[in-house]
Ligand SMILES: Nc1ncnc2c1ncn2[C@@H]1O[C@H](COP(=O)(O)OP(=O)(O)OP(=O)(O)O)[C@@H](O)[C@H]1O
C-alpha cells in the first residue's frame with residue numbers, strides 16, 4: 001500500500017515553475033530516492049509535503065489523508081518528520097533538549113502540568129530524556145548530550161537533526177541531502193543508519209546528490225529536472241535511462 | 254464643509270511632517286532592518302536647534318526684512334546639519350558594533366539611546382514646552398471654501414520639495430544607487446566594491462537631515478517644541494512607514510499623509526484624547542492583515 | 557540599611573548561580589528566605605520595607621516578562637498594560653468608585669485571571685508577527701490601555717484615577733498603615749513566581765518556547781502548536797503582572813493612568829537586559845539592582861550632594877539617562893547581562909565569533 005501519493009502536483013514562484021505536474025507513489029516501508037540537478041525542485045517538493053508552501057495544483061495525500069490546507073503542525077501529527085538541507089537545529093540548546101523537542105507529540109502534559117510540575121510532567125520528562133539519550137546513541141553520537149547544538153561538528157549536527165526527526169516516531173521521514181558535507185566514512189555510517197531507520201518500520205524519502213549512496217540505498221528513485229519528473233524506477237533502470245543521462249551530462253551533441 | 258476642509262488641510266500639514274520623519278525610519282530600516290527608535294528624538298533635537306538659532310537671531314534683532322529670510326534658512330540649515338551629524342554619530346557609536354548581534358540587541362540599544370536623548374534634551378531645555386519663534390507670518394488665505402494659513406502652505410511645500418529631492422537622490426545619484434544595493438544585499442554589494450560602512454553612515458546622515466527638516470517644520474507648525482514630542486511623533490511616523498510598506502520610500506510618504514489625515518479626522522470626530530488609540534489600532538490592523546504595508550511586497554521565506 | 561538587605565539578596569542569588577551543587581543551592585535559597593522573613597523583626601524600618609516591597613513587586617513583574625521575552629523570545633514593549641489592568645481591577649472593585657468592596661485576596665486571583673485573559677486577547681492578533689514588528693505592536697497596546705483608562709472617566713476617574721482604595725484585611729485584621737503585610741505578600745509572590753518559572757523552564761511547554769525562540773519553523777515541524785504556545789506565554793506572563801498590579805495599587809491606595817506608561821515597560825525590559833534575559837536568577841538580580849538604584853541610591857546621592865554643596869540638584873531628573881545608558885552599555889559591552897544563562901551566553905558569544913571572522 002502506498003503511504004504517500006502525489007498526483008499532478010505543481011508549484012510556481014512567480015514565472016518560475018519549481019515543481020511541475022509531479023505524480024509519485026511511495027510504498028509504505030520503502031527507501032525512496034529523489035535526485036536531480038541543482039534547482040530541480042527537490043527541496044521545494046519537501047516544502048510542499050510539510051506545508052511550508054502551498055501547492056498550486058494537484059493533490060497530495062499521506063496515509064490516505066489529503067494534506068491540502070493542513071498546517072505544518074497538523075502534518076507533523078500525521079507522522080511526518082524531516083531534516084533540512086541547511087540544518088535548522090535549536091543552536092543554543094543542548095543536543096538532548098533538541099531531541100526532546102522532537103518528542104513533543106509523544107507527550108501529553110498540558111499547561112497545568114507544566115505550571116505545577118505535576119507527577120505526569122515529571123514522569124514524562126524522565127521518559128523523554130531517557131528516550132532522547134537512546135536516540136542519540138542510535139544515530140551514533142552518544143556523549144554529546146549536554147553540548148550545545150551549535151558547538152557540534154557538522155557531521156554530528158546532521159545526525160542530531162535526524163535524531164530530532166526520529167524522536168517523533170514518524171511514519172514518513174524526509175531527509176534533505178543528509179550526506180552533504182560528510183566524509184566517506186561518515187557516509188558509510190549514514191547508509192547503515194538509514195537502513196536501520198527503515199528497519200524500525202519508517203518510510204524514508206531521501207533527497208541526495210551522492211549517487212553511490214542513493215543507488216545503494218534506495219529501492220526506487222524518481223528523477224526531477226526543471227520541476228518535472230523525468231524518470232522513475234529501480235536504481236539500475238535509472239542508471240540506464242536516456243533522459244537521466246541527458247539531464248546529468250547535458251544534451252548530447 | 255468648512256470644517257471638513259480645515260481638517261483636511263490640518264491633516265495634510267501633519268501628514269507632511271510625519272512623512273518626513275517616516276522617511277528616516279524607512280531608509281534606515283531598508284538598509285539595516287533596524288527600527289531606529291531614537292529617530293523621533295533626533296526630530297525633537299532638530300526642533301530645538303532651529304528654535305535656539307531663531308531665538309538667538311531674534312535677540313540680536315536680526316529677524317526682519319531680508320534678515321528674516323536668511324535667519325529662517327540659517328535655522329533650517331543648522332537643524333539639518335545638527336540632526337544629520339547626531340544621527341550618524343548614534344549609528345557609529347551605538348549601532349555599528351551590533352550589526353551581527355541577535356535581532357533584539359540593536360532595537361533595545363535604540364530604545365536606550367532614545368531615553369538618553371530625551372533626558373539630555375530635557376536637561377538642556379527643561380521639561381515644559383518651549384514656544385517656537387513665530388517667524389513665518391500666518392495670514393489666512395481663502396481658496397474657494399478652503400481656508401489655509403500661509404504657514405501651512407510653507408510647511409507642506411518645504412516637506413514636498415524635500416521628498417522630491419530625496420527621490421531624485423536615491424534614484425539617480427551614485428550614492429543613492431549604492432544605498433539601494435546595500436539594502437538589497439549587503440554581502441554582494443561589498444563584493445562589487447561598495448563601501449558598506451560608508452553607505453550605511455550616509456543613510457543615517459540623510460535620515461537625520463530629513464529629521465532636521467521635519468524638526469524645523471514641526472516647530473513652525475506646532476508653535477512649540479517639547480522634549481517628549483519625538484516619542485509620539487516618532488511612533489506615528491513609524492506607523493506611517495509600516496502602513497506604506499517599510500523600506501519603501503513612496504510608501505513612507507503615502508503612509509505619512511494617511512496617518513496625518515487619520516489623526517486630524519479622528520480628533521474631529523471622536524476627540525483628540527482618542528487619537529493614539531486610533532493610530533495604534535490602524536498599526537495593529539495593518540500588521541495583522543497586510544504586514545507588508547500598502548505599497549510593500551512580501552517575499553516568502555526561503556528554506 | 558536597605559543596602560544590607562539588597563546586598564544579602566543579591567549575593568545569595570549570585571552564589572546560587574555559581575554553585576553547581578543542587579543541595580547547596582537549595583540551602584542558600586532557604587537561608588535567604590529565612591533572612592528576609594525574620595530580618596524585619598530585628599533590623600530596618602517602614603521606609604526600608606516600603607522600598608523593598610516595591611522592589612519585590614518589580615521582581616514579580618520582571619519574572620513575568622521573562623516568560624514572554626526570555627523564554628518564548630517575544631519582545632513585549634507594552635507589558636505595563638497588564639500591570640495597569642491588575643491595578644485597575646483592584647482600583648475599581650475595592651474602592652468607593654462603584655461602592656464595591658471586594659476582598660483583596662479574591663481580587664488577587666481575579667486580576668491574575670483578567671490579566672491573563674487580556675494577555676491572550678491582545679496577543680492573539682499579533683502572534684504571526686515577528687521580532688521588531690511584534691515589539692512595536694505591543695508598544696502600541698501599551699499606549700492604548702492607559703489611554704483607555706484615562707478616557708473612560710465615568711468608570712476609572714479619568715486622569716486623576718481612583719483614590720482611597722480599600723485597605724486589605726487578613727482574617728478580619730486590617731493591614732492598617734503598615735507596609736509590612738505587603739512586604740510579606742510580595743515575598744510569597746516572588747517565591748511562587750520563582751517556583752512557576754522554574755517549572756515552566758523544565759517543562760514540555762518550556763521546551764516548546766525554547767524551540768519557538770530558536771527556530772519557529774523547525775518548532776512547527778516538531779508538531780508544536782506555535783500560536784497556542786505563544787498565547788500561553790503572553791497569558792502566564794501577564795498574570796504575574798496582574799497580581800503585581802493589585803499589590804501595587806493596594807499599597808499605594810491609588811491608581812492613575814500615568815503610572816503605567818511606556819517608561820514602566822522599558823524599565824522592566826531594562827531589568828531583564830541588566831540581569832540576563834531568560835535566566836531566572838539573573839532577572840531577580842537585575843530588577844533588585846534597578847529598583848534600589850531608583851528608589852534608594854539616586855535620592856540619597858541627591859541629598860548628599862545637596863547637603864555638601866548647598867545645591868538643589870535633582871538626580872531624579874536623570875532616571876531615563878541612566879536606564880538608557882544601562883541598556884546601551886549592556887548591549888554593547890555585556891549583551892548577555894550580568895548573570896546570563898548558558899543559552900544566551902552561547903548565542904551572543906557565537907555572534908561575536910562570527911563578527912571576528914567577518
Ligand atoms: N521561496 C522561493 N521563492 C522563489 N523561488 C524559489 C523559492 N524556493 C525555491 N525557489 C526556486 O525554485 C527552484 C527549485 O529550488 P529547490 O530548492 O527546490 O531546488 P533543489 O532541487 O532542492 O536544488 P538543490 O539540489 O540545489 O538543493 C530554484 O530555481 C529556486 O531558486
Ligand SMILES: [Mg+2]
Pocket residue numbers: 042043044085
Ligand atoms: Mg535542495
